[in-house]
Amino acid sequence: MLSSLELCAGAGGQALGLEQAGFSHEALVEIDAHCCNTLRLNRPSWNVLHEDIREFKEDASSFKGVDLVAGGLPCPPFSVAGKQLGRLDERNLFPDAIDIVDATRPKAVMIENVRGFLGAVFEDYRDEIRQKLKKLGYVTDWRLLNASDYGVPQLRPRVVIVAIRTAYASAFDWPTPNPFNPPTVGETLHDLMAADGWKGAKKWKERADEIAPTIVGGSLKHGGPDLGPTRAKKAWAGLGVNGMTIAEEPPEKSFVGMPRLTVRMVARLQGFPDEWQFTGRKTPAYRQVGNAFPPPVAHAVASNVVAAITMKARKSA
Numbered sequence: 001m002l003s004s005l006e007l008c009a010g011a012g013g014q015a016l017g018l019e020q021a022g023f024s025h026e027a028l029v030e031i032d033a034h035c036c037n038t039l040r041l042n043r044p045s046w047n048v049l050h051e052d053i054r055e056f057k058e059d060a061s062s063f064k065g066v067d068l069v070a071g072g073l074p075c076p077p078f079s080v081a082g083k084q085l086g087r088l089d090e091r092n093l094f095p096d097a098i099d100i101v102d103a104t105r106p107k108a109v110m111i112e113n114v115r116g117f118l119g120a121v122f123e124d125y126r127d128e129i130r131q132k133l134k135k136l137g138y139v140t141d142w143r144l145l146n147a148s149d150y151g152v153p154q155l156r157p158r159v160v161i162v163a164i165r166t167a168y169a170s171a172f173d174w175p176t177p178n179p180f181n182p183p184t185v186g187e188t189l190h191d192l193m194a195a196d197g198w199k200g201a202k203k204w205k206e207r208a209d210e211i212a213p214t215i216v217g218g219s220l221k222h223g224g225p226d227l228g229p230t231r232a233k234k235a236w237a238g239l240g241v242n243g244m245t246i247a248e249e250p251p252e253k254s255f256v257g258m259p260r261l262t263v264r265m266v267a268r269l270q271g272f273p274d275e276w277q278f279t280g281r282k283t284p285a286y287r288q289v290g291n292a293f294p295p296p297v298a299h300a301v302a303s304n305v306v307a308a309i310t311m312k313a314r315k316s317a
Contacts, residue, residue, distance in 0.1 A: 002306060005029075005063050005104060007053050007071030007097055011038045011278060011288035013270065014072055014112060015046075017298025022306050026066050029056050035288055037279040054096050060103040068305065069101050070110040072293050098132050101163075108305050109133070109163040112293045115144060117159045129161075139169035145297055149177035152271040152294045153188045154212040160301050164308060172308035175300035185212050185239050189265050197253040204259065207240040212269050217290020225286040227261070246286050263289060271296045 001024045006015050009028035012035075019025070027047045030036050036050045049056065053071075073093045101109055117126070130140045140163040147156035164172050186208035194201035213235040216228035227236050227243030236243035240258055247260035261269075263278060263285045271294035278285040 002067040002107075002309065004068040004070055005060075005066045005100075005106070007056075007069065007100065008073055008093070009035065009039060009048075010072055011035050011292050012042060012276070013272065013292030013295050014070060014110075014298040015039070015043075016272070016276065017293070017295040017300075018068070018070060018302045020295065020299045021302035023068060023302060026063055029053050032288075034280040034284040038277070038288060041279055042276055053093060053100065057096050057099045057103065060100045063104045065106075066104050067107045067309065068110060068302075069097075069104055069106045069108075070302075071097060072112040072291075073097060094129060098129070098136075101133070101138075102136055105136070107165050107168060107309050109138065109140075109161070110301060110305060111161040112298075113159045113161070115157045115159060118142070118144060133163045137165055138163035139166055141174075143174050145174075145301070146177075147271065147294045147297050148182050148211050150175070150294075150296045150300045151178055151182050152269075152296050153182040153185060154215060154269050154271075154294070156214050156294060158293065158297065160297075162301065162305065164305070168308050171311045173304055175304050182211055184209050185241070185269070188268055189261075192262070192265050192268070193250055193259060195250045198251040198255050198259070199253060200251070200255065200259075204240050210239060212236075212239070215266060215269060215290050217287045217292075225283045246282055248282065266290065270294050 001022055003026050004018050004023040005026050006028045009015050009030040015025060015028055025046055027049055028039055029049045029051055030039065031052045033050060036048050039046055039048045097111065133140045140161065142159055142161040144157055145160055147154050147158065162172065186205035190201060190205040193204060213232050216232060225246040227233055233243040237258065242258040242260045245260055247262050250262060251259040263282065264274065266286060267276065267278065267289045268274065270289055270292050278288050
């Protein structure tokens with residue numbers, strides 16, 4: 001089994017996908033206490049480090065030789081919803097991640113970020129990242145992947161950056177999108193909506209006949225337990241969902257109107273298995289889900305990373 005070190009692990013979306021692809025986690029580094037509690041709750045055996053990666057990098061060399069360094073680095077520096085300060089944003093952790101790669105020298109690197117990372121304004125910065133990784137012996141590529149192409153019932157475009165040591169690079173291919181559409185919101189959530197006997201569940205399922213818009217988790221400073229800005233809420237309303245807040249429970253038997261989603265429902269739309277639990281009250285729990293990297297997408301990319309590394313190893317044997 002290949003080993004991994006995950007940075008900014010969040011609530012475990014990418015970690016779960018890596019696990020499904022065959023990686024064993026040497027450590028998961030995360031600064032948010034709620035996320036750390038979630039990781040420990042679901043996987044008591046994981047080595048979860050409640051730490052800022054800026055501090056962790058000072059001791060990162062103890063993980064030298066790990067097969068993969070992965071992470072979902074903070075998105076605000078590159079998000080079109082923000083000021084897009086990139087390298088100038090104090091939350092930009094790319095330099096720290098590259099320092100950790102330098103200290104650990106893994107066979108591969110896998111980093112997730114928002115679509116804004118591919119904006120023209122960051123062309124020079126992307127080239128700088130590629131050149132720094134090249135000096136460390138990696139071939140770097142990135143691609144915009146949509147979660148709905150890998151079975152997630154949500155329109156969620158995300159950039160995935162993969163850097164592989166030169167010896168393995170020729171064996172890596174990006175995952176092929178599924179040849180079929182993901183289930184609709186109605187198909188995905190009908191059983192959860194009907195869990196308390198809501199009489200309108202079947203009719204609602206028929207109305208919610210498309211995949212979900214991108215789920216927005218919000219930040220520590222902005223965003224509460226709702227389904228995003230006004231435009232997103234309108235899209236949810238078109239699916240028969242009240243996006244103003246998140247519900248504690250599914251609609252009751254006699255409920256009339258547009259139902260709200262629970263944290264469990266949102267988690268399923270993100271591709272989490274139902275047994276994955278989220279700690280904390282509604283707001284931090286929803287934020288963990290909304291900011292997650294969908295496990296099926298992480299699984300698809302990581303599986304191809306595994307294939308590239310192991311294929312080369314077999315040929316060299």
